[in-house]
Amino acid sequence: MQSKRSFVLLFLVFSLSLLLVGCGGGDKKPDAKPAAPAKTETINIYTIWPEKYSSAVFAAFTKETGVKVNFLRFSSGEALARVVAEKGNPQVDVLFGGPADTFAAGVEKGVFEPYAPKGADKIPAKFKDPQNNWVGVAVNPISFMFNNKVLKQKNLPAPTSWDELLNPAFKNGLQTADARTSGTAISRILSLTYTMGEDKAYDYQKKLHQNIQMYTKSGAGGALPVANGQAAGGIFFLVDTLEIKAQGHDVVISYPKEGVAYAVEAMALIKGAKQPALAKKFLDWASTADMQKLYETNKIFFIPTNPDVKVQDPALDMSKVKLVEVDILKAGKDRQRLVDRWINEVIK
Amino acid sequence: MNILQRKLDELRLITRDPILAATILLVAASLVLFILWPLYEVLWEGFFNEQGEFTLKYYHDSLGKTENIRTLGNTVWLGVFVSAVSTFVGFLFAYADAFLKIRFKAIFNTLAILPIISPPFALSMSFIMLFGQQGFVTRTLLGLKETNIYGFEGLAIVQVLTFFPVAYLVLAGLLRQIDPAMEEAARNMGASRGHIFRTIIFPLVRPGIANAFLLVFIQSVADFGNAMVIGGNYNTLAAQIYMQAMGNYDMKGGTALATILLSVSVLMFVIQKYWVGDKSYVTVTGKPSRERELVADPLPLILVGVPCLAVSLFILVLYALIPYGSLVNLWGIDYTPTLKHYKYIVDLGLKPILDTTWLALISMPVTGILGMVIAFLIVRKKFLGRGLIEFSSLLSMAIPGTVIGVGYVLAYNKEPLILTGTATIIVLSFVFRSMPVGIRAGIASLQQVDPAIEEAAQDLGASSFKVFTSVTIPLIKSAFFSGLVYSFVRSMTAVSAVIFLVSASYSLLTVSIMSQVDGGKLGVAAAYSTVLILIVLVVTGILKLLLNRMGVNISDVQGG
Numbered sequence: 052m053q054s055k056r057s058f059v060l061l062f063l064v065f066s067l068s069l070l071l072v073g074c075g076g077g078d079k080k081p082d083a084k085p086a087a088p089a090k091t092e093t094i095n096i097y098t099i100w101p102e103k104y105s106s107a108v109f110a111a112f113t114k115e116t117g118v119k120v121n122f123l124r125f126s127s128g129e130a131l132a133r134v135v136a137e138k139g140n141p142q143v144d145v146l147f148g149g150p151a152d153t154f155a156a157g158v159e160k161g162v163f164e165p166y167a168p169k170g171a172d173k174i175p176a177k178f179k180d181p182q183n184n185w186v187g188v189a190v191n192p193i194s195f196m197f198n199n200k201v202l203k204q205k206n207l208p209a210p211t212s213w214d215e216l217l218n219p220a221f222k223n224g225l226q227t228a229d230a231r232t233s234g235t236a237i238s239r240i241l242s243l244t245y246t247m248g249e250d251k252a253y254d255y256q257k258k259l260h261q262n263i264q265m266y267t268k269s270g271a272g273g274a275l276p277v278a279n280g281q282a283a284g285g286i287f288f289l290v291d292t293l294e295i296k297a298q299g300h301d302v303v304i305s306y307p308k309e310g311v312a313y314a315v316e317a318m319a320l321i322k323g324a325k326q327p328a329l330a331k332k333f334l335d336w337a338s339t340a341d342m343q344k345l346y347e348t349n350k351i352f353f354i355p356t357n358p359d360v361k362v363q364d365p366a367l368d369m370s371k372v373k374l375v376e377v378d379i380l381k382a383g384k385d386r387q388r389l390v391d392r393w394i395n396e397v398i399k
Numbered sequence: 400m401n402i403l404q405r406k407l408d409e410l411r412l413i414t415r416d417p418i419l420a421a422t423i424l425l426v427a428a429s430l431v432l433f434i435l436w437p438l439y440e441v442l443w444e445g446f447f448n449e450q451g452e453f454t455l456k457y458y459h460d461s462l463g464k465t466e467n468i469r470t471l472g473n474t475v476w477l478g479v480f481v482s483a484v485s486t487f488v489g490f491l492f493a494y495a496d497a498f499l500k501i502r503f504k505a506i507f508n509t510l511a512i513l514p515i516i517s518p519p520f521a522l523s524m525s526f527i528m529l530f531g532q533q534g535f536v537t538r539t540l541l542g543l544k545e546t547n548i549y550g551f552e553g554l555a556i557v558q559v560l561t562f563f564p565v566a567y568l569v570l571a572g573l574l575r576q577i578d579p580a581m582e583e584a585a586r587n588m589g590a591s592r593g594h595i596f597r598t599i600i601f602p603l604v605r606p607g608i609a610n611a612f613l614l615v616f617i618q619s620v621a622d623f624g625n626a627m628v629i630g631g632n633y634n635t636l637a638a639q640i641y642m643q644a645m646g647n648y649d650m651k652g653g654t655a656l657a658t659i660l661l662s663v664s665v666l667m668f669v670i671q672k673y674w675v676g677d678k679s680y681v682t683v684t685g686k687p688s689r690e691r692e693l694v695a696d697p698l699p700l701i702l703v704g705v706p707c708l709a710v711s712l713f714i715l716v717l718y719a720l721i722p723y724g725s726l727v728n729l730w731g732i733d734y735t736p737t738l739k740h741y742k743y744i745v746d747l748g749l750k751p752i753l754d755t756t757w758l759a760l761i762s763m764p765v766t767g768i769l770g771m772v773i774a775f776l777i778v779r780k781k782f783l784g785r786g787l788i789e790f791s792s793l794l795s796m797a798i799p800g801t802v803i804g805v806g807y808v809l810a811y812n813k814e815p816l817i818l819t820g821t822a823t824i825i826v827l828s829f830v831f832r833s834m835p836v837g838i839r840a841g842i843a844s845l846q847q848v849d850p851a852i853e854e855a856a857q858d859l860g861a862s863s864f865k866v867f868t869s870v871t872i873p874l875i876k877s878a879f880f881s882g883l884v885y886s887f888v889r890s891m892t893a894v895s896a897v898i899f900l901v902s903a904s905y906s907l908l909t910v911s912i913m914s915q916v917d918g919g920k921l922g923v924a925a926a927y928s929t930v931l932i933l934i935v936l937v938v939t940g941i942l943k944l945l946l947n948r949m950g951v952n953i954s955d956v957q958g959g
Contacts, residue, residue: 123820123902128645133819135650136812142820156648160449223532223547231639232646264532265549268627268917276919279729281533390647394466398632 093119094329095142097130099149100316100351107349108147112336118329126269127153127234134321135160141323144330147337150234151315154185155383164322166331170338170357177376178315178356187315188337189346189353192374193235193242194311196292197284198277199301205283209305213243213255216286221262224283226273228266230393234314235270239286240389241382242312245375256397266398278302288314293352293366304366310373316353409781419863423782426773430791432816433831437806438661438798444809445655461655470634471659474620477551477635481558482615488559488710489566489611490604495707496567497574499700500693506711507571511564513718515885516935518892518909518928520624522557524916525717527629528724528925533731549631557625560714562618566611573607574600579691592699606675613671617664621799623895624909628916636660640801641898644808654809657802668797725926740926752927755908756934758822759890762829766886770834771879774841775871779850796835800895803828808899820902828897829890836889837882844878845871880946884939891935 098105102124109120125133127149134146134157146157157163158180165183178187195216197209205220216225230236243252264282267273271291276282278300292304318337324330336342343355347363354367362368413420445457461467496507514521529536530548537546577600585595626638636656644653694700728735744752776782777789795803807828811818818824852874856866872879894909901910908931915924 125902126645128648131648132645132650132808133812135648136808136819137817139813140817142817153648231642264547266632267919269914272917272919274918276532279732279919281731281919387647387649391464391466394634 091117091119092326092329093121094144094326094333096120096122096145096147096333097133097143098122098124098147099127099130099153100124100147104349104351104353105148107351108337108342108345111342111345112333115336115341116332118332120333122147128232131157134162138162138322141321141325144321144324144326145318145333146321147318148188148316150191150238151180151185151187151317151379152234152237152383152386154180154317154319155379156386157319158182158184159383162322163319164324164327166320166334168331168334168338170335170340173340173359174338174356175358180317185317185319186334186338187317187356188343189316189351190313190356190369191288191290191316191353192306192311192313192369192372193238194287194289194292195284195305195307196274196277196287196295196302197305198280198282199303201280201283202303209303210284211305211308213246213307213309215307216262217255217258218262221283223262223264225259225262226265226267226276226282226285227263227287228270228272229268230266230390232268233270233272235286235288235291236266236393237382237386237389238288238312238314238377240393241377242307242310242375244389245312245377246307246309253392253396256393260397289354289366290352296366297350297352306372308373310375312375312377315356315379406783410783413780413782416863419780422772422863423776423780423784423788426769426776427784427788429769430788433827434791434795434798434803437803437810440809441654441657441661441802441806445651445658448651457651457655458658461652461659466634467639467656470636470639470656473551473634474636474660475663477555477558477633478616478619481555481562481619482612484555484559485563485615485619486566486570486608486612488563489568489615490570490608491703492563492567492707492710493570493574495703496571497577498691498694499704500695501700501704501708503708503711506715507567510711510714511568513714514561514564516888516892516939517718517721517932518624518912519561519622519894520628520913520916521721521928522561522714522717523553523625523629524912524921524924524928525720525724526553526557527916528720528730528921529717531731533921535731538731547631549629550633553629553631554625554633554635557629558619558622560710560717561622561625562615565614565618569611569614570604570607573604577603582691592694592696609675610671613667613675617667617671617797620660620663620667621801621895623799623801623898624913627913636663637799637801637895640805644805645899650805650809653805657799657805660799661802664797664799664802665794668794672793721925721932722929723925725922725929727922730921730925740920740922741930743923744926744930751906751908751911752930752934754822754905755891755931756938758825758905758907759829759887760938761822762826762833762890763883763887765826766830766834766837767879767883769830770837770882770886771841771872771875772867773834774838774845774875774878775867777838778842778845779853779871792838793835795831800832800893800897801899803832804896804899807896819900820905822905824900825897825905825907828900829886829893832893832896833886833889836885837878840878840882840885841875844875848874880942884942887938887942888935891931 096109105122105124109122113119130146130149131153134143146154154163163184167183168186171179171186174186178190179185195210202209207218207220210216227239228236230240240252243255247255265273270288273282273285274287274291274295277285278295289304292302295302296304318334320327320330320334338357340357340359343357343360345351346353346355354362354369413423446453446455448454448456492507495501496504526548528534530546530553531537532546534546537543581599582595585599620635621637623637623641626635627641630638637660640653640656640660643656644650724730725740726736726738727733728737728739773788773792777785807824808819810816811824818827853866853870856870861869892909894913897907898910901907908927912924912927915927
């Protein structure tokens with residue numbers, strides 16, 4: 052009897068562990084986890100840039116150093132949510148791309164390890180975290196994009212001020228991002244609060260609301276409708292407008308003379324990274340002019356932060372555009388309040 | 400004391416049967432691990448700050464914001480409105496189905512199946528195609544340029560059209576069971592049709608109406624896809640959780656909202672299941688003695704039949720728009736036929752299509768077998784914790800997908816089970832999201848099988864395992880296979896939970912479709928949806944063919 056009972060017990064323990072193993076390791080596909088310590092060195096990266104951009108950058112790094120890159124692509128919110136959730140056991144070594152306010156939020160949660168990459172001393176201080184938690188590798192300003200045909204129909208020039216967007220001719224004709232889901236919308240709101248002051252900026256947005264056809268969930272969501280003429284125009288990040296233009300659509304890109312905010316695209320070392328040395332190697336390399344020269348050759352429509360890199364495409368030349376300097380730390384703290392105001396005052 | 404003694408006896412009985420005991424433990428463990436633990440994580444995440452100290456801050460913040468109160472109000476109001484209208488429309492259809500002499504009843508079945516086999520936001524897409532900014536009706540026919548269907552009106556109409564078949568199925572089942580003898584008796588005594596309806600039929604189906612109302616309500620408040628696609632500025636909780644957790648980097652605020660939504664859904668589920676669900680006065684009358692003589696009077700035909708026909712045709716047109724929209728150049732502007740959207744899909748890569756199909760196929764047998772085992776345990780075995788197994792396995796039906804999605808992200812992003820970014824976590828969410836229907840079908844058919852057959856096998860010396868595989872399963876195979884089919888279909892069309900779980904390695908069709916809709920590429924979204932519906936039809940068609948060859952007929956078991 053005794054032996055039978057212990058057999059049962061053993062069986063239970065065995066099958067339970069089988070279940071756990073079965074669930075945990077059901078498929079050993081190449082996940083975020085590094086491959087076995089083989090000869091080739093590998094780092095793991097969460098990237099926020101589109102897959103096309105990311106793979107171009109990472110392939111160049113592998114070519115340069117022989118270090119293989121495993122990467123997963125997420126939106127900025129998802130990527131940060133993951134890094135925070137994995138704090139106890141980081142699955143990646145580097146968080147790459149994505150707006151600096153995402154990184155500022157990450158600093159608040161204590162997920163980054165401060166590190167000053169070797170090449171980063173060339174990068175101006177305004178594109179870097181003062182505590183070296185993150186470094187900016189690219190700049191991406193807010194811009195207007197309008198459909199040329201629609202403008203001609205309405206006999207209007209491409210708008211060059213925020214007030215021109217209030218023109219009743221654009222009633223229900225503009226698309227731009229929803230502040231609840233999109234970083235583009237945050238940069239748009241910051242552009243307004245920095246150029247007009249917060250209360251005036253919200254008065255303005257209430258008026259602008261009349262002309263908004265739709266707030267899209269993602270920042271680039273309205274770009275194609277503008278290209279197709281379903282909307283007259285909208286407010287986007289430059290990168291999204293240049294993508295549309297590169298596809299051959301008849302659109303015109305312009306900037307308000309009052310000024311626009313810009314996003315700094317950043318990267319950071321994850322605290323507790325399993326491959327800190329390789330991660331630092333990557334950050335060093337990604338801060339160099341050589342890396343940022345890849346943007347133009349690979350049609351990555353960002354503006355380099357390293358002043359040694361000269362851009363050829365006039366669309367990327369920011370010398371005539373008025374850029375407002377946003378305090379990223381303060382913006383990160385204000386974010387929730389600005390979104391709440393947007394929900395309660397603008398779209399209600 | 401007596402009860403305790405009995406429980407102990409049951410326990411002793413089970414320990415004598417190691418396979419049974421092991422199965423019970425395995426099932427219980429898997430339910431705890433993949434349903435209860437994620438929920439526990441959702442509930443508790445919002446009570447602790449970053450440093451792990453207890454705080455009410457996140458709940459206070461969430462409940463204190465007028466915006467969130469408004470969102471909760473929106474959700475409940477939408478749920479009540481949609482459930483009321485859906486129940487009414489569902490009742491009309493059920494009445495037409497059971498009482499009227501009309502020819503187009505075959506359409507009703509199609510209507511009930513269409514929402515199941517298409518992406519959950521399919522009607523939102525067609526609605527945008529018809530009434531959106533570039534809509535066929537609004538722009539092409541009427542030339543309107545300033546229309547806005549994003550918001551309560553659009554969302555409510557789409558939800559009614561998507562969910563009323565649920566009410567229809569519930570009520571049609573009840574109406575068909577009413578014995579016509581009662582009405583005939585009343586008519587013989589001179590009662591008018593209206594009087595009979597008010598005094599006999601309506602009281603008999605009243606519990607069914609409450610049941611249908613609650614079932615639709617649960618689905619409406621949990622609906623994520625339509626809320627994201629056509630909800631516009633009309634916030635509902637299911638969508639707001641996603642925006643808060645993923646868009647605003649605020650997982651804790653998201654979980655506080657998730658807890659609120661979960662409370663609403665589970666409350667309704669408990670009311671539906673334990674208070675209303677079983678209260679039916681109809682079943683006591685037994686099987687109808689004979690066929691009902693169908694009503695052919697012109698008045699009910701015009702009042703009920705014509706609206707039903709109109710709604711049916713409208714819905715069929717809406718669904719037909721999806722494949723049509725995938726074949727025109729630019730919806731609303733240029734209707735030249737083209738295959739370019741399909742070419743675009745192929746150029747973009749078939750990975751999401753293949754991934755979705757594979758993962759749904761993998762989860763299919765797991766769901767089917769686990770579901771039957773659980774149904775078997777619930778109906779046939781007495782053991783400690785049976786009630787818990789039954790409750791938690793059916794509970795997952797009431798959990799809104801966004802809530803379980805957040806729960807999975809929280810629970811499997813850390814030791815001991817790190818699963819985020821893997822295929823495993825997607826398969827698990829498929830399995831535990833679609834299992835309850837298989838369990839329900841299994842329970843229903845097991846209850847019709849006399850346990851004496853199994854006991855006979857047991858008495859002849861067969862083990863639990865042998866009895867289950869050689870006696871039970873063959874007896875309930877049609878429920879088993881319809882569970883399989885349903886699991887595949889449901890996994891293919893899932894969106895609300897998996898949107899939290901997809902990764903660069905594993906992207907899913909429904910998620911791709913949603914991002915295409917947001918990007919204004921309706922043609923590509925329609926093409927993806929068409930491909931999805933085709934895969935569902937082809938795979939379920941093959942399954943049915945194979946099963947027919949094996950002599951199993953699954954058409955008589957409702958998967959919904």
